[in-house]
Amino acid sequence: MAVPLVSPAVRGLGYLAALLTTLSFFPQALKTLRSGDTSAISLRMYGLFTAGIALWAIYGFYTGDGPLIVANLVTLVPAGIVLERKLQSLRAPRR
Amino acid sequence: MAVPLVSPAVRGLGYLAALLTTLSFFPQALKTLRSGDTSAISLRMYGLFTAGIALWAIYGFYTGDGPLIVANLVTLVPAGIVLERKLQSLRAPRR
Numbered sequence: 001m002a003v004p005l006v007s008p009a010v011r012g013l014g015y016l017a018a019l020l021t022t023l024s025f026f027p028q029a030l031k032t033l034r035s036g037d038t039s040a041i042s043l044r045m046y047g048l049f050t051a052g053i054a055l056w057a058i059y060g061f062y063t064g065d066g067p068l069i070v071a072n073l074v075t076l077v078p079a080g081i082v083l084e085r086k087l088q089s090l091r092a093p094r095r
Numbered sequence: 096m097a098v099p100l101v102s103p104a105v106r107g108l109g110y111l112a113a114l115l116t117t118l119s120f121f122p123q124a125l126k127t128l129r130s131g132d133t134s135a136i137s138l139r140m141y142g143l144f145t146a147g148i149a150l151w152a153i154y155g156f157y158t159g160d161g162p163l164i165v166a167n168l169v170t171l172v173p174a175g176i177v178l179e180r181k182l183q184s185l186r187a188p189r190r
Binding site for chain 1: 101105109111112113114115116117118119120121123135137140141143144146147148150151153154157158160162163190
């Protein structure tokens with residue numbers, strides 16, 4: 001694992017970026033989970049998004065990039081749950 | 096600018112992650128721009144998201160991380176436009 005020489009200030013910038021994008025993601029995911037309504041969600045786009053986050057986390061691990069690992073692992077949890085609910089809704093028999 | 100020692104394969108993984116999350120972002124932004132309807136968008140969340148992307152791009156620059164720079168600069172364009180439309184809609188007199 002290659003750990004780049006990054007100053008604490010720059011690393012702090014990374015964690016701030018991680019905080020903002022992760023924070024901005026949660027309300028939408030929580031709203032979807034509470035309402036159970038995934039009709040507005042495109043399975044294809046959400047699948048791409050969730051796969052992308054997983055890859056970013058793996059990439060962060062290989063580059064030894066803390067903010068990348070934290071931001072994407074944290075976001076992966078609600079993203080994965082919403083994706084799973086979307087899949088469930090597509091499998092459920094139409095009433 | 097600290098350029099970490101990262102193998103081409105790992106860098107490729109980063110660009111793939113960048114492609115997936117950037118791809119997954121565009122349709123929603125395009126849909127919003129075409130419809131001009133930003134009512135479903137929370138100004139606070141979108142502001143956080145856009146600020147986060149900008150910080151990720153700056154962070155990518157300081158850590159010499161190509162995928163981070165590309166993914167976030169590319170995403171910043173539609174995100175900035177949608178944010179600007181949202182601000183406009185809030186300033187427009189209510190009919």
